[in-house]
Amino acid sequence: MTDAIATGIPAAGPRRSILIEDALTRKRNRSERRFKMYGLGAITISLLVLFVMLFTIFRDGYTAFFQASLTFPVTLDAEALDENGNRDPAELAGVTTIGYGNLLRAALIQHLNAEGIDLGGVSEADVGALISRDGPAQLRDQVLADPDLIGQTIELQTLATSRLDGYLKGRVTMETALLDSNISPEQLQLADRLSEAGIMTTAFNPGFLTLPDASDQRPEAAGLGVAIIGSLYMMFLVLIMTLPIGVAASIYLEEFAPKNWFTDIIEVNISNLAAVPSIVFGILGLALFINFAGMPASSTLVGALVLTLMTLPTIIIATRASLRAVPPSIRDAALGVGASKMQTVFHHVLPLAMPGILTGTILGLATALGETAPLLLIGMVAFVNSYPAPPLDGGFLDPATALPVQVYSWASRSDPAFLERSSGAIIVLLAFLVVMNAVAIILRRRFERRW
Amino acid sequence: MSPTKLSTSALAIIALTATGAAAQTREQVQISGSSTVLPYATIVAESFAENFDFPSPVVEGGGSGAGRQRFCEGVGDNTIDIANSSSRISQNDIDTCAANGVTEIMEVRFGYDGIVFATDVNGPAFALTPADMFTALAAEVVVDGAVVPNTFTSWAEVNPELPDQPILALVPGTRHGTREVFDENVILAGCEETGAMEAFIAAGADEDTAEGQCTTLRTDGVSVDIDGDYTETLSRLQADTNAVGVFGLSFYTNNTQTLQVATMSGVTPSTETVASGEYPVSRPLYFYVKNAHLDVIPGLREYVEFFLSDDMAGPDGPLAAYGLVSDPELAATQDMVAAATPMGPLE
Numbered sequence: 001m002t003d004a005i006a007t008g009i010p011a012a013g014p015r016r017s018i019l020i021e022d023a024l025t026r027k028r029n030r031s032e033r034r035f036k037m038y039g040l041g042a043i044t045i046s047l048l049v050l051f052v053m054l055f056t057i058f059r060d061g062y063t064a065f066f067q068a069s070l071t072f073p074v075t076l077d078a079e080a081l082d083e084n085g086n087r088d089p090a091e092l093a094g095v096t097t098i099g100y101g102n103l104l105r106a107a108l109i110q111h112l113n114a115e116g117i118d119l120g121g122v123s124e125a126d127v128g129a130l131i132s133r134d135g136p137a138q139l140r141d142q143v144l145a146d147p148d149l150i151g152q153t154i155e156l157q158t159l160a161t162s163r164l165d166g167y168l169k170g171r172v173t174m175e176t177a178l179l180d181s182n183i184s185p186e187q188l189q190l191a192d193r194l195s196e197a198g199i200m201t202t203a204f205n206p207g208f209l210t211l212p213d214a215s216d217q218r219p220e221a222a223g224l225g226v227a228i229i230g231s232l233y234m235m236f237l238v239l240i241m242t243l244p245i246g247v248a249a250s251i252y253l254e255e256f257a258p259k260n261w262f263t264d265i266i267e268v269n270i271s272n273l274a275a276v277p278s279i280v281f282g283i284l285g286l287a288l289f290i291n292f293a294g295m296p297a298s299s300t301l302v303g304a305l306v307l308t309l310m311t312l313p314t315i316i317i318a319t320r321a322s323l324r325a326v327p328p329s330i331r332d333a334a335l336g337v338g339a340s341k342m343q344t345v346f347h348h349v350l351p352l353a354m355p356g357i358l359t360g361t362i363l364g365l366a367t368a369l370g371e372t373a374p375l376l377l378i379g380m381v382a383f384v385n386s387y388p389a390p391p392l393d394g395g396f397l398d399p400a401t402a403l404p405v406q407v408y409s410w411a412s413r414s415d416p417a418f419l420e421r422s423s424g425a426i427i428v429l430l431a432f433l434v435v436m437n438a439v440a441i442i443l444r445r446r447f448e449r450r451w
Numbered sequence: 452m453s454p455t456k457l458s459t460s461a462l463a464i465i466a467l468t469a470t471g472a473a474a475q476t477r478e479q480v481q482i483s484g485s486s487t488v489l490p491y492a493t494i495v496a497e498s499f500a501e502n503f504d505f506p507s508p509v510v511e512g513g514g515s516g517a518g519r520q521r522f523c524e525g526v527g528d529n530t531i532d533i534a535n536s537s538s539r540i541s542q543n544d545i546d547t548c549a550a551n552g553v554t555e556i557m558e559v560r561f562g563y564d565g566i567v568f569a570t571d572v573n574g575p576a577f578a579l580t581p582a583d584m585f586t587a588l589a590a591e592v593v594v595d596g597a598v599v600p601n602t603f604t605s606w607a608e609v610n611p612e613l614p615d616q617p618i619l620a621l622v623p624g625t626r627h628g629t630r631e632v633f634d635e636n637v638i639l640a641g642c643e644e645t646g647a648m649e650a651f652i653a654a655g656a657d658e659d660t661a662e663g664q665c666t667t668l669r670t671d672g673v674s675v676d677i678d679g680d681y682t683e684t685l686s687r688l689q690a691d692t693n694a695v696g697v698f699g700l701s702f703y704t705n706n707t708q709t710l711q712v713a714t715m716s717g718v719t720p721s722t723e724t725v726a727s728g729e730y731p732v733s734r735p736l737y738f739y740v741k742n743a744h745l746d747v748i749p750g751l752r753e754y755v756e757f758f759l760s761d762d763m764a765g766p767d768g769p770l771a772a773y774g775l776v777s778d779p780e781l782a783a784t785q786d787m788v789a790a791a792t793p794m795g796p797l798e
Contacts, residue, residue, distance in 0.1 A: 176708035
């Protein structure tokens with residue numbers, strides 16, 4: 001202190017306590033606070049964007065899980081369904097859904113008259129239009145499965161058309177119905193009376209998760225059944241293909257391979273492959289698996305092979321990182337007590353690296369689950385209306401779609417009711433991803449070792 | 452299970468399924484092509500699966516051109532059976548097909564589709580003519596006998612009877628079949644109507660270049676090419692309510708609560724006016740069937756016949772309810788399909 005005064009530096013001396021802020025310190029502190037604010041700002045913005053995204057998806061999508069339906073008694077008239085009365089399955093199948101549609105319409109009108117509900121000037125055809133076009137198909141399946149029903153009167157619960165459903169959910173109003181060619185205000189007024197009489201009710205719709213896709217004319221019957229099965233099949237196949245190949249490649253590269261120009265090239269290429277746009281793998285899959293190997297297009301097997309190629313580099317990189325994280329002392333100790341290189345790897349290094357490998361694999365699978373682009377070229381972005389067979393009956397070769405594909409194809413349909421379904425499908429996809437990521441975190445927490 | 456065992460069993464499974472795949476005949480019909488035809492094809496596929504014992508056909512979109520290209524890749528299990536198309540097959544495609552062994556192609560015209568111009572439901576009504584569209588959107592127009600770059604900014608400048616609203620048109624991108632019809636029936640017609648065609652020829656262009664000049668649209672942001680689906684056009688239109696969008700008639704009929712349709716030369720588009728030919732902007736819809744697959748792929752013949760049955764493609768069928776303009780010559784097409792007559796050379 002005294003030296004400073006002696007050399008003549010003005011007045012700085014006595015105030016140079018670390019407890020008293022000078023101009024420079026204040027400036028440094030200010031810039032630190034600013035930096036913290038920037039960071040906080042960045043996080044706030046990303047949280048806000050995430051929140052807005054989730055909010056809009058849930059706002060638009062949660063209604064997809066609820067659906068309006070009509071319940072009324074239907075007399076399965078033997079004359080209409082089985083002219084000759086011999087219950088011959090071939091003859092029963094000859095009655096198309098058009099015949100069943102007429103039956104349903106007549107049954108609904110009859111029930112409305114019996115209940116004393118005024119049709120309010122709605123024509124018979126327009127009353128029939130309140131029933132989903134899926135209703136006749138559902139009834140036909142029921143009758144074909146159990147021909148004894150013919151002649152009986154059953155209580156049938158069938159979906160209401162998507163416009164009525166939209167009316168209950170607020171998407172369709174009297175004003176829009178006036179302009180809409182598919183529904184009239186009179187039909188909506190009739191719908192109000194149906195709700196009062198308890199014929200039309202809204203309930204949780206399990207069909208959204210189990211039914212297959214439906215055409216543009218019956219959004220109310222469209223479900224995620226085929227997409228969920230397709231995604232599960234693909235994830236299973238991707239898992240059993242990537243895990244062994246990825247782990248074997250990583251162990252070889254990390255523990256056994258000599259360090260030379262050849263392994264360097266492999267290493268660079270793995271990193272490059274991880275950055276290749278996913279659509280490229282779709283092009284490769286089309287050329288290799290469908291055109292060359294002759295595998296069936298639109299099948300989950302080809303989809304899984306393409307996604308395997310796409311996720312392998314990511315999984316190899318993650319696996320190598322977790323192998324490298326096992327301390328050399330473990331290997332040295334094992335080798336020191338006389339273990340062979342292979343014993344060292346399989347008895348000591350691999351078990352210790354396993355949590356990291358599994359986490360990497362699950363995160364790789366999660367990426368593959370959300371992928372649409374490569375599936376576009378191998379024919380999985382399609383309208384698939386029948387479920388694939390169980391895996392052992394060759395189900396991997398049957399056409400199917402996947403969850404992200406369903407989101408995409410519903411979003412591009414013309415009927416506004418599909419917007420709700422598309423958002424609902426995103427919710428299901430997000431649920432899948434959250435579950436997978438949670439599993440990855442749990443695995444890491446439970447088995448991870450720190451050194 | 453050790454990793455070695457795991458990987459061997461995985462490889463075994465792959466090998467097994469792959470050989471199984473090669474040996475098996477495809478069970479379901481594969482269809483690809485136009486996204487305009489896609490909703491019709493899905494409606495038919497769904498009803499088909501309900502009423503027949505065949506598995507539901509797999510229907511893909513992707514565009515008319517892409518569909519025909521895949522169709523012409525060859526004959527066999529791993530090629531598609533039907534190409535949906537919103538424009539007629541070209542000689543180029545037929546040549547490619549022939550080179551790859553696809554010689555017998557059945558051309559099926561199943562109906563017509565109107566192309567409509569629509570604005571926001573709350574905006575003013577539009578009564579357009581091809582001449583208005585050309586004058587508003589072409590890169591070069593004729594003013595007082597001279598060819599000048601187009602600088603109109605408001606519809607009222609184009610035609611005093613139109614609303615005073617900034618010009619903004621959302622037209623389908625060049626990869627769409629719809630664009631061809633738009634160019635041909637609206638822009639080119641307007642070009643001839645306004646006398647711009649003659650002016651271009653008088654200025655020294657031959658007929659082909661003059662046509663090209665007619666269909667060159669403005670690039671100053673007034674005409675926007677939409678490469679995606681009609682849903683993209685709709686969301687752009689909702690973002691900027693001044694816009695005039697180009698849609699398929701069926702898309703419009705499903706979105707009447709957000710869209711207001713413009714008349715064209717005084718005619719309101721509807722399935723009736725398109726069928727009678729009064730409404731000028733329409734096009735036929737086709738699908739092409741590979742005859743070599745007809746009795747090989749189970750359900751293919753039945754699907755095609757079902758598609759064209761009066762219950763489906765007829766004027767009271769579900770396709771018409773969705774917006775298809777039924778083909779008055781449907782009966783002739785039904786006979787052609789029953790006989791599986793391949794198409795002759797293009798005229």
